[in-house]
Amino acid sequence: MSTIKERDSKVIWHPYTSMKAWPEAIGIVRGEGIYLFDEEGNRYIDAISSWWVNLHGHSHPYIAKKVSEQLNTLEHCIFAGFTHGPAVLLAERLLNILPGGMKKIFYSDNGSTAVEVAIKMALQYWGNKGIKKRKLIALENAYHGDTFGAMSVSGRSIFTEAFTEYLFEVEFIPFPCKGKEAESVTALETALKNSDVAALIVEPLVQGAAGMQMYSPAVLEQFFLLCKQYNTLIIADEVMTGFGRTGTLFACEHISTSPDIICLSKGLTGGTMPMGATATTQDIFDAFYDDDKMKMLYHGHSFTANPVACAASLASLDLLLQDSCTESRERIASAHAVFAGEIRNDNMISEVRQTGTVLAIELKAGTASYHQSLRDTAYNFFISKKIIIRPLGNIIYILPPYCIATDELNTIYDAIRQLLVHLRSLK
Numbered sequence: 001m002s003t004i005k006e007r008d009s010k011v012i013w014h015p016y017t018s019m020k021a022w023p024e025a026i027g028i029v030r031g032e033g034i035y036l037f038d039e040e041g042n043r044y045i046d047a048i049s050s051w052w053v054n055l056h057g058h059s060h061p062y063i064a065k066k067v068s069e070q071l072n073t074l075e076h077c078i079f080a081g082f083t084h085g086p087a088v089l090l091a092e093r094l095l096n097i098l099p100g101g102m103k104k105i106f107y108s109d110n111g112s113t114a115v116e117v118a119i120k121m122a123l124q125y126w127g128n129k130g131i132k133k134r135k136l137i138a139l140e141n142a143y144h145g146d147t148f149g150a151m152s153v154s155g156r157s158i159f160t161e162a163f164t165e166y167l168f169e170v171e172f173i174p175f176p177c178k179g180k181e182a183e184s185v186t187a188l189e190t191a192l193k194n195s196d197v198a199a200l201i202v203e204p205l206v207q208g209a210a211g212m213q214m215y216s217p218a219v220l221e222q223f224f225l226l227c228k229q230y231n232t233l234i235i236a237d238e239v240m241t242g243f244g245r246t247g248t249l250f251a252c253e254h255i256s257t258s259p260d261i262i263c264l265s266k267g268l269t270g271g272t273m274p275m276g277a278t279a280t281t282q283d284i285f286d287a288f289y290d291d292d293k294m295k296m297l298y299h300g301h302s303f304t305a306n307p308v309a310c311a312a313s314l315a316s317l318d319l320l321l322q323d324s325c326t327e328s329r330e331r332i333a334s335a336h337a338v339f340a341g342e343i344r345n346d347n348m349i350s351e352v353r354q355t356g357t358v359l360a361i362e363l364k365a366g367t368a369s370y371h372q373s374l375r376d377t378a379y380n381f382f383i384s385k386k387i388i389i390r391p392l393g394n395i396i397y398i399l400p401p402y403c404i405a406t407d408e409l410n411t412i413y414d415a416i417r418q419l420l421v422h423l424r425s426l427k
C-alpha cells in the first residue's frame with residue numbers, strides 16, 4: 001500500500017515549492033493541540049501555527065463541535081439575495097471588537113481576496129464620488145497576497161517576478177526600519193503631496209512574509225495621520241496581525257488613529273476553514289449606496305460567507321475572548337521576551353525582534369535571499385527535531401498557537417539554542 005507521501009508526489013503540485021528540488025511532502029494524518037502527527041508516527045510541534053492561521057490548536061474540540069452542528073444545519077447558501085444567522089452574528093461580533101468604528105463586513109475566501117476587495121473598494125470609492133484619485137501607496141517588501149491586485153501592492157520580489165509587466169503601478173515607500181523612520185514618513189508625505197493617492201495599504205506593525213520586519217506604533221500613527229491630512233484612505237491588512245498576534249486583538253489598536261478598511265483572514269476561523277473579511281466604515285459603504293447600479297461593488301465569490309466558516313469563526317471568537325486566552329498570549333509574549341534577552345548578543349545572530357506573540361531571530365547571513373542555504377539548513381534542523389519552523393531566508397520566527405504550554409515553548413527555544421551551536425560548528 002502506497003503512503004500518502006508517495007501518492008502525493010504523483011498528483012499534487014504544492015504551493016511555494018520547487019517540485020523538482022523538494023518533491024516529497026510529509027504526510028500528515030492528524031492534528032491535536034500544537035501537534036501534527038505524520039503517517040510514520042512522528043509528532044511535530046507546529047511552531048508557526050500552520051502558516052499563521054491556527055489560534056487555539058489543531059482539531060479543537062469546541063470548534064469541531066460548532067462546525068459539525070452547523071454542517072448538519074446549513075452547509076452553504078448563496079449570499080446574494082439570501083443571508084443566514086452565522087454570517088450576521090459574525091459580522092455583529094467582529095464590528096464590536098474591531099478598532100475604529102468599522103460598520104460593515106464584506107466576506108470573501110482568504111487573505112488575498114480580503115485585500116482584493118479592499119483595493120477595489122478604495123479605488124471605486126473615489127470613482128463613485130467623481131474624484132480623481134487613482135494611485136496606491138504601499139511599503140517596500142510588503143506582502144499582501146498572490147492574486148494580481150494583492151501582488152501589485154506587494155513588494156516586487158521573486159514571488160512577483162514572472163508577472164511584473166502585468167502588475168499595476170504602485171508607489172512604494174521605504175520600510176520604516178529603526179533609526180530611519182523619518183525617511184519613510186517624509187517619503188509618504190512627498191507621495192501624498194505629489195499625486196492623487198486613493199489609498200495607503202500597510203501590514204500594521206509587522207510585515208510578515210518580509211521576514212517578520214517590525215516597526216513602531218508611533219510610525220504607524222504618523223502614517224495614518226498623514227493619510228487623514230491628505231484625504232487618502234487607509235487599508236490595514238491585518239490578515240496576519242489580527243486576532244491577538246501582536247498583543248492587542250488587532251495591531252491597529254496600538255494607536256489611536258483608525259484605518260478606513262481592515263482586511264482579515266487566517267486566524268478569523270481559528271485556522272479551521274478558509275475565509276476572508278473586509279471591514280469598512282459607514283463612509284466607504286455610503287459611497288456605494290446609490291440608485292445608480294454602476295456604483296455598486298461588483299465583487300463576490302461562490303463561497304462568500306460560507307456558514308460553516310462563519311460557525312468556525314464564531315467558535316474561535318468564543319475561545320479568543322476568554323480571559324484564559326488573553327493570559328496565554330501574555331504568557332507567550334513574556335516567555336519570548338526572556339528568551340530574546342538571552343540570545344540577543346549571540347554571535348550568530350544579527351537581530352532579535354518581538355511584537356506580542358511573534359518572535360523573529362535574524363541570523364547573520366549577508367543578504368536575506370529566500371533561497372539561502374542557511375534557510376534550508378535551519379528548516380531541516382528543526383524538522384529533525386520534530387518542530388515545524390519555516391525560516392524566511394535567514395530569519396527564524398516563532399508564531400505559535402495560543403494554547404502552547406510553557407514546556408513546549410521551552411522545547412522550541414532549546415532547539416533554537418541547539419541550531420546556533422550547530423551553525424557555529426559549521427563555520
Ligand SMILES: Cc1ncc(COP(=O)(O)O)c(C=O)c1O
Binds near residue numbers: 115146239266
Ligand atoms: C499580511 C498578509 N496579507 C495577505 C495574505 C494573503 O493571505 P492568503 O494566503 O490567505 O491569500 C497574507 C498571507 O500570508 C499576509 O500575511
